[in-house]
Amino acid sequence: MNFMRYFTSQKKGSAKVAKERLQIIVAHERTQRDGPEYLPMLREELLEVVRKYVQVDQEAIRMELEREGDYEVLELNIMLPESPARHQARAR
Protein backbone atom coordinates (compact mmCIF):
# COMPACT_ATOMS: atom_id res chain seq x y z
CA MET A 1 0.00 0.00 0.00
CA ASN A 2 1.44 3.28 -1.02
CA PHE A 3 -0.07 5.93 1.23
CA MET A 4 1.37 8.84 -0.68
CA ARG A 5 -0.14 7.58 -3.88
CA TYR A 6 -3.46 7.11 -2.16
CA PHE A 7 -3.50 10.75 -1.07
CA THR A 8 -2.23 12.29 -4.29
CA SER A 9 -4.55 10.30 -6.52
CA GLN A 10 -7.53 11.28 -4.40
CA LYS A 11 -6.48 14.90 -4.59
CA LYS A 12 -6.12 14.82 -8.36
CA GLY A 13 -9.46 13.19 -8.91
CA SER A 14 -11.71 15.06 -6.53
CA ALA A 15 -12.91 17.77 -8.94
CA LYS A 16 -13.57 15.10 -11.56
CA VAL A 17 -15.57 13.06 -9.09
CA ALA A 18 -17.52 16.18 -8.09
CA LYS A 19 -18.39 16.88 -11.71
CA GLU A 20 -19.52 13.32 -12.40
CA ARG A 21 -21.67 13.18 -9.28
CA LEU A 22 -23.23 16.54 -10.08
CA GLN A 23 -24.00 15.61 -13.67
CA ILE A 24 -25.88 12.54 -12.51
CA ILE A 25 -27.85 14.14 -9.69
CA VAL A 26 -28.68 17.29 -11.64
CA ALA A 27 -29.91 15.28 -14.63
CA HIS A 28 -32.01 13.13 -12.30
CA GLU A 29 -33.53 16.14 -10.52
CA ARG A 30 -34.28 17.90 -13.79
CA THR A 31 -36.16 14.87 -15.06
CA GLN A 32 -38.30 14.89 -11.94
CA ARG A 33 -38.80 18.64 -12.11
CA ASP A 34 -39.47 19.14 -15.79
CA GLY A 35 -41.04 15.82 -16.60
CA PRO A 36 -44.77 15.16 -16.77
CA GLU A 37 -46.51 14.49 -13.47
CA TYR A 38 -47.27 10.88 -14.37
CA LEU A 39 -43.57 10.00 -14.59
CA PRO A 40 -43.09 8.72 -11.01
CA MET A 41 -46.28 6.64 -11.30
CA LEU A 42 -45.21 5.21 -14.62
CA ARG A 43 -41.90 4.32 -13.04
CA GLU A 44 -43.58 2.51 -10.14
CA GLU A 45 -45.89 0.53 -12.41
CA LEU A 46 -43.07 -0.45 -14.73
CA LEU A 47 -41.14 -1.62 -11.72
CA GLU A 48 -44.08 -3.81 -10.70
CA VAL A 49 -44.35 -5.36 -14.14
CA VAL A 50 -40.63 -6.08 -14.31
CA ARG A 51 -40.77 -7.60 -10.84
CA LYS A 52 -43.33 -10.14 -12.01
CA TYR A 53 -40.53 -11.73 -13.99
CA VAL A 54 -37.23 -10.61 -12.48
CA GLN A 55 -36.41 -9.56 -8.97
CA VAL A 56 -34.87 -6.11 -9.34
CA ASP A 57 -34.49 -3.41 -6.74
CA GLN A 58 -35.80 0.14 -6.68
CA GLU A 59 -32.64 1.57 -8.22
CA ALA A 60 -32.71 -0.77 -11.19
CA ILE A 61 -34.96 1.42 -13.28
CA ARG A 62 -33.67 4.70 -14.59
CA MET A 63 -35.86 7.03 -16.58
CA GLU A 64 -34.55 10.06 -18.41
CA LEU A 65 -36.69 12.44 -20.35
CA GLU A 66 -34.71 14.34 -22.94
CA ARG A 67 -35.84 17.09 -25.25
CA GLU A 68 -34.48 17.04 -28.75
CA GLY A 69 -35.86 19.86 -30.81
CA ASP A 70 -39.62 19.47 -31.05
CA TYR A 71 -39.95 16.01 -29.59
CA GLU A 72 -39.19 14.35 -26.28
CA VAL A 73 -37.39 11.09 -25.82
CA LEU A 74 -38.21 8.91 -22.85
CA GLU A 75 -35.20 6.74 -22.17
CA LEU A 76 -35.83 3.71 -20.03
CA ASN A 77 -33.00 1.68 -18.57
CA ILE A 78 -33.59 -1.51 -16.65
CA MET A 79 -30.60 -3.15 -15.04
CA LEU A 80 -31.17 -6.89 -14.80
CA PRO A 81 -29.40 -8.74 -12.01
CA GLU A 82 -26.61 -11.24 -12.57
CA SER A 83 -27.33 -14.49 -14.37
CA PRO A 84 -28.94 -16.81 -11.73
CA ALA A 85 -31.98 -14.59 -11.43
CA ARG A 86 -32.16 -14.21 -15.17
CA HIS A 87 -32.17 -17.96 -15.68
CA GLN A 88 -34.95 -18.23 -13.16
CA ALA A 89 -36.95 -15.63 -14.99
CA ARG A 90 -36.51 -17.50 -18.24
CA ALA A 91 -37.52 -20.75 -16.69
CA ARG A 92 -40.85 -19.39 -15.58
Added chain:
Amino acid sequence: MARIIVVTSGKGGVGKTTTSAAVATGLAMAGHKTAVIDFDVGLRNLDLIMGCERRVVYDFVNVISGEANLNQALIKDKRVDNLCILPASQTRDKDALTQEGVERVLEELSQDFEYIICDSPAGIERGAMLAAYFADEAIVVANPEVSSVRDSDRVLGILASKTRRAERGDEPVRERLLLARYSPQRVERGEMLSVEDVQEILAVELLGVIPESKAVLQASNAGVPVIMEDSTDAGQAYQDAVARFLGEERPHRFLVEKKGFLGRLFGS
Protein backbone atom coordinates in the same frame (compact mmCIF):
# COMPACT_ATOMS: atom_id res chain seq x y z
CA MET B 1 -40.16 50.88 -16.18
CA ALA B 2 -37.27 49.64 -14.12
CA ARG B 3 -35.50 46.35 -14.75
CA ILE B 4 -35.93 44.08 -11.75
CA ILE B 5 -32.95 41.85 -11.02
CA VAL B 6 -32.91 39.11 -8.42
CA VAL B 7 -29.63 37.99 -6.91
CA THR B 8 -30.21 34.44 -5.79
CA SER B 9 -28.47 31.11 -5.11
CA GLY B 10 -30.47 28.67 -3.04
CA LYS B 11 -27.52 27.91 -0.80
CA GLY B 12 -26.51 30.37 1.89
CA GLY B 13 -23.11 31.96 2.33
CA VAL B 14 -22.08 31.89 -1.32
CA GLY B 15 -21.96 35.66 -1.80
CA LYS B 16 -25.48 36.91 -2.59
CA THR B 17 -25.35 40.01 -0.41
CA THR B 18 -21.76 40.81 -1.41
CA THR B 19 -22.89 40.53 -5.04
CA SER B 20 -26.07 42.55 -4.55
CA ALA B 21 -24.08 45.36 -2.93
CA ALA B 22 -21.38 45.25 -5.60
CA VAL B 23 -23.73 45.10 -8.59
CA ALA B 24 -26.03 47.82 -7.26
CA THR B 25 -23.08 50.08 -6.53
CA GLY B 26 -21.54 49.33 -9.93
CA LEU B 27 -24.76 50.15 -11.79
CA ALA B 28 -25.12 53.40 -9.84
CA MET B 29 -21.49 54.33 -10.53
CA ALA B 30 -22.21 53.78 -14.23
CA GLY B 31 -24.86 56.49 -13.90
CA HIS B 32 -28.00 54.36 -13.54
CA LYS B 33 -30.49 55.14 -10.79
CA THR B 34 -30.48 51.96 -8.74
CA ALA B 35 -32.30 50.70 -5.66
CA VAL B 36 -31.25 47.58 -3.78
CA ILE B 37 -33.73 45.75 -1.55
CA ASP B 38 -32.88 43.30 1.23
CA PHE B 39 -35.49 40.49 1.14
CA ASP B 40 -33.96 38.62 4.07
CA VAL B 41 -36.59 39.60 6.63
CA GLY B 42 -35.44 38.78 10.15
CA LEU B 43 -31.78 38.45 9.17
CA ARG B 44 -30.91 41.72 7.49
CA ASN B 45 -27.30 42.18 6.48
CA LEU B 46 -27.23 44.24 3.32
CA ASP B 47 -27.14 47.40 5.48
CA LEU B 48 -23.90 46.20 7.10
CA ILE B 49 -22.27 45.28 3.80
CA MET B 50 -23.27 48.67 2.38
CA GLY B 51 -22.08 50.46 5.52
CA CYS B 52 -25.40 52.15 6.34
CA GLU B 53 -26.52 50.08 9.35
CA ARG B 54 -26.64 53.13 11.66
CA ARG B 55 -28.95 54.99 9.32
CA VAL B 56 -31.82 52.47 9.23
CA VAL B 57 -35.02 54.02 10.56
CA TYR B 58 -37.81 52.32 8.64
CA ASP B 59 -37.64 49.14 6.60
CA PHE B 60 -39.23 47.16 3.75
CA VAL B 61 -41.90 45.64 6.03
CA ASN B 62 -42.83 49.08 7.44
CA VAL B 63 -43.45 50.26 3.88
CA ILE B 64 -45.49 47.19 2.98
CA SER B 65 -47.65 47.53 6.08
CA GLY B 66 -48.12 51.26 5.56
CA GLU B 67 -46.28 52.34 8.71
CA ALA B 68 -43.88 54.41 6.64
CA ASN B 69 -43.73 55.63 3.09
CA LEU B 70 -41.04 54.64 0.66
CA ASN B 71 -39.10 57.88 0.90
CA GLN B 72 -38.85 57.55 4.67
CA ALA B 73 -37.43 54.03 4.40
CA LEU B 74 -35.04 54.45 1.46
CA ILE B 75 -31.46 55.18 2.54
CA LYS B 76 -29.49 57.28 0.10
CA ASP B 77 -25.92 56.05 -0.26
CA LYS B 78 -23.37 58.59 0.93
CA ARG B 79 -20.57 57.61 -1.45
CA VAL B 80 -22.37 57.01 -4.72
CA ASP B 81 -25.05 59.13 -6.35
CA ASN B 82 -28.06 57.37 -7.85
CA LEU B 83 -28.00 54.61 -5.21
CA CYS B 84 -30.60 53.82 -2.55
CA ILE B 85 -30.92 50.94 -0.10
CA LEU B 86 -34.18 49.52 1.24
CA PRO B 87 -33.28 47.48 4.34
CA ALA B 88 -35.11 44.37 5.55
CA SER B 89 -36.91 44.30 8.85
CA GLN B 90 -34.94 42.81 11.70
CA THR B 91 -37.82 42.25 14.10
CA ARG B 92 -40.52 40.70 11.93
CA ASP B 93 -40.63 37.27 10.36
CA LYS B 94 -40.72 36.33 6.72
CA ASP B 95 -44.53 36.09 6.66
CA ALA B 96 -44.65 39.88 6.87
CA LEU B 97 -43.90 39.94 3.14
CA THR B 98 -46.95 39.61 0.92
CA GLN B 99 -47.01 39.31 -2.83
CA GLU B 100 -49.30 42.32 -3.19
CA GLY B 101 -47.14 44.37 -0.83
CA VAL B 102 -43.93 43.53 -2.66
CA GLU B 103 -45.57 44.27 -5.98
CA ARG B 104 -46.75 47.67 -4.75
CA VAL B 105 -43.27 48.65 -3.51
CA LEU B 106 -41.61 47.48 -6.73
CA GLU B 107 -44.10 49.43 -8.81
CA GLU B 108 -43.49 52.57 -6.82
CA LEU B 109 -39.71 52.16 -7.10
CA SER B 110 -40.07 51.52 -10.82
CA GLN B 111 -41.19 55.08 -11.33
CA ASP B 112 -37.95 56.55 -10.00
CA PHE B 113 -35.28 53.94 -10.63
CA GLU B 114 -33.78 52.23 -13.67
CA TYR B 115 -32.64 49.10 -11.84
CA ILE B 116 -34.05 47.38 -8.78
CA ILE B 117 -31.79 44.73 -7.27
CA CYS B 118 -33.54 42.17 -5.06
CA ASP B 119 -31.13 40.53 -2.62
CA SER B 120 -32.75 37.15 -2.01
CA PRO B 121 -32.46 35.23 1.25
CA ALA B 122 -31.05 31.70 1.12
CA GLY B 123 -33.40 28.77 0.75
CA ILE B 124 -36.54 28.48 -1.36
CA GLU B 125 -39.11 29.69 1.11
CA ARG B 126 -41.39 32.70 0.99
CA GLY B 127 -38.77 35.47 1.04
CA ALA B 128 -36.73 33.84 -1.70
CA MET B 129 -39.79 33.08 -3.83
CA LEU B 130 -41.01 36.68 -3.55
CA ALA B 131 -37.55 38.10 -4.33
CA ALA B 132 -37.57 36.08 -7.55
CA TYR B 133 -41.24 36.36 -8.49
CA PHE B 134 -41.23 39.77 -10.20
CA ALA B 135 -37.73 39.49 -11.70
CA ASP B 136 -36.86 40.36 -15.28
CA GLU B 137 -33.34 39.08 -14.86
CA ALA B 138 -31.53 36.84 -12.41
CA ILE B 139 -27.95 36.70 -11.25
CA VAL B 140 -27.42 33.21 -9.86
CA VAL B 141 -24.46 33.23 -7.49
CA ALA B 142 -22.66 29.91 -7.07
CA ASN B 143 -19.42 28.62 -5.62
CA PRO B 144 -17.44 25.87 -7.37
CA GLU B 145 -18.63 23.28 -4.88
CA VAL B 146 -21.16 20.43 -5.20
CA SER B 147 -23.94 21.62 -2.89
CA SER B 148 -23.91 25.16 -4.26
CA VAL B 149 -24.04 23.98 -7.89
CA ARG B 150 -26.89 21.59 -7.16
CA ASP B 151 -28.87 24.32 -5.37
CA SER B 152 -28.23 26.72 -8.24
CA ASP B 153 -29.78 24.25 -10.63
CA ARG B 154 -32.80 24.02 -8.37
CA VAL B 155 -33.08 27.81 -8.34
CA LEU B 156 -32.80 27.93 -12.14
CA GLY B 157 -35.78 25.58 -12.24
CA ILE B 158 -37.76 27.92 -9.99
CA LEU B 159 -36.89 30.94 -12.13
CA ALA B 160 -38.16 29.07 -15.18
CA SER B 161 -41.47 28.06 -13.62
CA LYS B 162 -42.44 30.04 -10.52
CA THR B 163 -41.96 33.63 -11.61
CA ARG B 164 -44.49 36.13 -12.91
CA ARG B 165 -42.89 35.94 -16.33
CA ALA B 166 -43.27 32.14 -16.34
CA GLU B 167 -46.86 32.30 -15.15
CA ARG B 168 -47.85 34.87 -17.74
CA GLY B 169 -45.99 33.10 -20.51
CA ASP B 170 -43.85 36.20 -21.14
CA GLU B 171 -40.28 36.08 -22.33
CA PRO B 172 -38.43 34.03 -19.68
CA VAL B 173 -36.31 35.57 -16.92
CA ARG B 174 -32.82 36.15 -18.25
CA GLU B 175 -30.51 34.00 -16.12
CA ARG B 176 -26.80 34.58 -15.68
CA LEU B 177 -24.25 32.86 -13.53
CA LEU B 178 -21.76 34.54 -11.24
CA LEU B 179 -19.20 32.08 -9.96
CA ALA B 180 -17.67 33.35 -6.72
CA ARG B 181 -14.83 32.20 -4.43
CA TYR B 182 -12.98 30.77 -7.42
CA SER B 183 -9.45 29.57 -6.86
CA PRO B 184 -7.50 29.04 -10.12
CA GLN B 185 -4.68 27.32 -8.20
CA ARG B 186 -7.02 24.69 -6.81
CA VAL B 187 -8.71 24.24 -10.18
CA GLU B 188 -5.31 23.70 -11.76
CA ARG B 189 -4.53 21.04 -9.17
CA GLY B 190 -7.80 19.27 -9.90
CA GLU B 191 -9.19 20.00 -6.46
CA MET B 192 -11.96 22.37 -7.50
CA LEU B 193 -14.64 22.39 -10.20
CA SER B 194 -13.56 24.63 -13.05
CA VAL B 195 -15.74 27.37 -14.49
CA GLU B 196 -16.16 25.19 -17.59
CA ASP B 197 -17.34 22.28 -15.44
CA VAL B 198 -19.94 24.43 -13.69
CA GLN B 199 -21.13 25.95 -16.95
CA GLU B 200 -21.41 22.53 -18.54
CA ILE B 201 -23.58 21.31 -15.68
CA LEU B 202 -25.80 24.38 -15.33
CA ALA B 203 -25.89 25.41 -19.01
CA VAL B 204 -26.34 29.07 -18.23
CA GLU B 205 -24.68 32.23 -19.53
CA LEU B 206 -21.64 33.34 -17.52
CA LEU B 207 -21.71 36.86 -16.12
CA GLY B 208 -18.45 36.70 -14.23
CA VAL B 209 -16.00 34.81 -12.08
CA ILE B 210 -15.00 36.36 -8.77
CA PRO B 211 -11.74 35.00 -7.40
CA GLU B 212 -11.41 33.90 -3.79
CA SER B 213 -10.01 37.07 -2.30
CA LYS B 214 -9.02 38.61 1.00
CA ALA B 215 -10.49 41.84 -0.29
CA VAL B 216 -14.06 40.61 0.18
CA LEU B 217 -13.73 40.19 3.96
CA GLN B 218 -11.76 43.42 4.26
CA ALA B 219 -14.43 45.33 2.37
CA SER B 220 -17.23 43.84 4.47
CA ASN B 221 -15.30 44.64 7.66
CA ALA B 222 -15.27 48.26 6.57
CA GLY B 223 -18.82 48.36 5.17
CA VAL B 224 -17.64 49.26 1.69
CA PRO B 225 -19.00 47.36 -1.33
CA VAL B 226 -15.97 45.47 -2.67
CA ILE B 227 -16.52 46.84 -6.19
CA MET B 228 -15.29 50.21 -4.88
CA GLU B 229 -11.89 48.71 -4.05
CA ASP B 230 -10.43 49.40 -7.48
CA SER B 231 -7.05 47.90 -6.80
CA THR B 232 -8.31 44.47 -5.66
CA ASP B 233 -8.89 41.39 -7.80
CA ALA B 234 -12.44 40.85 -6.52
CA GLY B 235 -13.26 44.53 -7.02
CA GLN B 236 -12.05 44.44 -10.60
CA ALA B 237 -13.85 41.15 -11.27
CA TYR B 238 -17.12 42.74 -10.10
CA GLN B 239 -16.46 45.80 -12.25
CA ASP B 240 -16.06 43.51 -15.26
CA ALA B 241 -19.26 41.66 -14.35
CA VAL B 242 -21.25 44.90 -14.14
CA ALA B 243 -19.82 46.08 -17.47
CA ARG B 244 -20.88 42.75 -19.03
CA PHE B 245 -24.28 43.12 -17.42
CA LEU B 246 -24.63 46.43 -19.22
CA GLY B 247 -23.78 44.81 -22.53
CA GLU B 248 -20.06 45.41 -22.77
CA GLU B 249 -17.84 42.53 -23.85
CA ARG B 250 -14.92 41.95 -21.53
CA PRO B 251 -12.54 39.00 -21.30
CA HIS B 252 -12.59 36.99 -18.09
CA ARG B 253 -9.55 37.85 -16.04
CA PHE B 254 -8.59 35.92 -12.90
CA LEU B 255 -9.20 32.49 -14.44
CA VAL B 256 -5.59 31.46 -14.36
CA GLU B 257 -3.18 31.29 -11.51
CA LYS B 258 -1.10 34.37 -11.01
CA LYS B 259 2.41 33.00 -10.71
CA GLY B 260 4.98 34.68 -8.53
CA PHE B 261 8.59 35.09 -9.53
CA LEU B 262 9.59 31.56 -8.48
CA GLY B 263 6.44 30.11 -9.98
CA ARG B 264 7.27 31.68 -13.31
CA LEU B 265 10.79 30.28 -13.18
CA PHE B 266 9.89 26.77 -12.12
CA GLY B 267 6.16 26.37 -12.74
CA SER B 268 4.84 24.20 -15.51
